[in-house]
Amino acid sequence: MQIIEDLITAYAHDIDDDELESWPNYFTEDGTYTILTRENMAAGLPMGIMHCQGRGMMADRIKAMQTANIFEEHTYCHILGRSQINRHDQGFEGRTNFTVLRTMQEGRTETFAVGKYLDLFTVTDGETLIVERKVVLESRRVDILLVRPL
Amino acid sequence: MQIIEDLITAYAHDIDDDELESWPNYFTEDGTYTILTRENMAAGLPMGIMHCQGRGMMADRIKAMQTANIFEEHTYCHILGRSQINRHDQGFEGRTNFTVLRTMQEGRTETFAVGKYLDLFTVTDGETLIVERKVVLESRRVDILLVRPL
Amino acid sequence: MQIIEDLITAYAHDIDDDELESWPNYFTEDGTYTILTRENMAAGLPMGIMHCQGRGMMADRIKAMQTANIFEEHTYCHILGRSQINRHDQGFEGRTNFTVLRTMQEGRTETFAVGKYLDLFTVTDGETLIVERKVVLESRRVDILLVRPL
Numbered sequence: 148m149q150i151i152e153d154l155i156t157a158y159a160h161d162i163d164d165d166e167l168e169s170w171p172n173y174f175t176e177d178g179t180y181t182i183l184t185r186e187n188m189a190a191g192l193p194m195g196i197m198h199c200q201g202r203g204m205m206a207d208r209i210k211a212m213q214t215a216n217i218f219e220e221h222t223y224c225h226i227l228g229r230s231q232i233n234r235h236d237q238g239f240e241g242r243t244n245f246t247v248l249r250t251m252q253e254g255r256t257e258t259f260a261v262g263k264y265l266d267l268f269t270v271t272d273g274e275t276l277i278v279e280r281k282v283v284l285e286s287r288r289v290d291i292l293l294v295r296p297l
Numbered sequence: 298m299q300i301i302e303d304l305i306t307a308y309a310h311d312i313d314d315d316e317l318e319s320w321p322n323y324f325t326e327d328g329t330y331t332i333l334t335r336e337n338m339a340a341g342l343p344m345g346i347m348h349c350q351g352r353g354m355m356a357d358r359i360k361a362m363q364t365a366n367i368f369e370e371h372t373y374c375h376i377l378g379r380s381q382i383n384r385h386d387q388g389f390e391g392r393t394n395f396t397v398l399r400t401m402q403e404g405r406t407e408t409f410a411v412g413k414y415l416d417l418f419t420v421t422d423g424e425t426l427i428v429e430r431k432v433v434l435e436s437r438r439v440d441i442l443l444v445r446p447l
Numbered sequence: 448m449q450i451i452e453d454l455i456t457a458y459a460h461d462i463d464d465d466e467l468e469s470w471p472n473y474f475t476e477d478g479t480y481t482i483l484t485r486e487n488m489a490a491g492l493p494m495g496i497m498h499c500q501g502r503g504m505m506a507d508r509i510k511a512m513q514t515a516n517i518f519e520e521h522t523y524c525h526i527l528g529r530s531q532i533n534r535h536d537q538g539f540e541g542r543t544n545f546t547v548l549r550t551m552q553e554g555r556t557e558t559f560a561v562g563k564y565l566d567l568f569t570v571t572d573g574e575t576l577i578v579e580r581k582v583v584l585e586s587r588r589v590d591i592l593l594v595r596p597l
Contacts, residue, residue, distance in 0.1 A: 156529045160542060163563075185372055222485055222585050224561050226528045226546055228377045229306045242310060246376055246398060248546060248561045254588025256558050258406050261374050261398045263313075285372050288404025335522055378527045379456045392460060396526055396548060408556050411524050411548045413463075435522050438554025 148232045148239060151268050154275045155243055159225035162296055167212070170296050171205035175269060175276045180205060182282045182297060184289070185262070196289055205296075212295060223259065223295075224248045238278060241266040247297060260297055261285045298382045298389060301418050304425045305393055309375035312446055317362070320446050321355035325419060325426045330355060332432045332447060334439070335412070346439055355446075362445060373409065373445075374398045388428060391416040397447060410447055411435045448532045448539060451568050454575045455543055459525035462596055467512070470596050471505035475569060475576045480505060482582045482597060484589070485562070496589055505596075512595060523559065523595075524548045538578060541566040547597060560597055561585045 158173050174180065183195025199205045228244035242265055249259035262284040269278050282297045308323050324330065333345025349355045378394035392415055399409035412434040419428050432447045458473050474480065483495025499505045528544035542565055549559035562584040569578050582597045 152529060153531070156531050159528070159544070160531060163544070224544055224546075224563070224585050226376060226526055226544055228309070228375065229302060229379070229529070231303070231306050231310060244309070244313070244374055244376055246374075248558070248585070250561065250585040254586040256561050256586055258398070261400065261406050263374070285374050285398070285400040286404040286406055376526060378459070378525065379452060379529070381453070381456050381460060394459070394463070394524055394526055396524075408548070411550065411556050413524070435524050435548070435550040436554040436556055 148270075150270065150273075150275045151232055151239055151241060152230055154268070154277070155227065155230055155241065155264070155266075158277075159227055159245070163223055163225055167209045167296065168206075170209060171202040173277050174202055174205065174280070175278050177201045178277050179279045180277075180282075180296070181280070182284065184284050184287045186287050188281075188283050196284075209296075220252055222250045224250070235267060238267055238269045241268060245297075262297075298420075300420065300423075300425045301382055301389055301391060302380055304418070304427070305377065305380055305391065305414070305416075308427075309377055309395070313373055313375055317359045317446065318356075320359060321352040323427050324352055324355065324430070325428050327351045328427050329429045330427075330432075330446070331430070332434065334434050334437045336437050338431075338433050346434075359446075370402055372400045374400070385417060388417055388419045391418060395447075412447075448570075450570065450573075450575045451532055451539055451541060452530050454568070454577070455527065455530055455541065455564070455566075458577075459527055459545070463523055463525055467509045467596065468506075470509060471502040473577050474502055474505065474580070475578050477501045478577050479579045480577075480582075480596070481580070482584065484584050484587045486587050488581075488583050496584075509596075520552055522550045524550070535567060538570065539568045541568060545597075562597075 154173065161169050180199040181195050182197040187195050199208060226246050230241050230243040232239055232241045242263055244263045246258060247260040248256055250256045262282060265281040265283060266277055267279040269276050304323065311319050330349040331345050332347040337345050349358060376396050376398065380391050380393040382389055382391045392413055394413045396408060397410040398406055400406045412432060415431040415433060416427055417429040419426050454473065461469050480499040481495050482497040487495050499508060526546050526548065530541050530543040532539055532541045542563055544563045546558060547560045548556055550556045562582060565581040565583060567578040569576050
């Protein structure tokens, strides 16, 4: 599904570009966004590390982040694997492996996060939106900078 | 070729999910699976580090691995690049770069393997299967844990 | 756009395979190739670290590189994320995140480069060529081995 893959790619590029204000617009009005670890997921603890319900809560988080952000400047680059997309109820479900590489001010690059997106999408009148995005991280060792969307 | 790329992606996700029993089913009954290094390949030594001929041999290997596995628990995440797919005889050939990231129990992530899949596929009656998969690793320094399929 | 993504993938594979002579042929006769850092780009300094104008200059660079190359042998493997492709004037523009993993003679693998391709393409009579490729690196810490195309 071209249009779903386009959305997944555009989402990653916007975050890489620090266009965080546009982040909530990838979701439906009451869409959900959850970051959890693979370990949480396997243990049936789906609420995880961070949970946003609805665009309003997402926008609040971005505002809080921009106010609080006193850390040195990093840059982020998402490398996405190919998505697996299937029909699901009235919409589609997707799975996309990713790694986010972070580059420090002085030039060093490190693996910031590795995991998969487990998504539900709705496609209506040519508009594609995320109904639910679970960001399932491989590692339980979560960076405290993880106030930023992934 | 959508259906071939779907197979390549599903294969990687199954291994990431530890669904190793389904691994032989991606191949034709007498399909082959070989792990070799780029150096081997260039030197015309194509048999490499590991070679399986047929689903039976693949299934045996999975069983042996599950019996022998006394190592600490890791998790694996494949990041696949875009595939190059071309017609070849009665089927298709494909090339897909990959990296496999391994996360340790305590949370550290490292590059486990980097290389490319060189594949031959058959597509019949809507069923797509691997006739031959060569996993060509960049590094000659091969982890002894490499009893696991890549 | 299948044909554009095919070109982007083939370009990366050719470089991985050390088929550097074919590199200029991915560009139009007077196509441009520029390597710059994200920091340069943000500061409006687009000429960056390296700039080639036209196939002739690209071919010269490959020749110079092959003459000068006295370094130990490394291998390179591009992992490309999914491309974002849009119409642009008479052609197309594309953005593709990438990471290049370098493996040393003794087997160690490291992240050599991380960044994005910002491309302009022309598609005529079934032939797809690069009109302009900007390689925007995340890091200002640029390896001196960066005489090689990315």
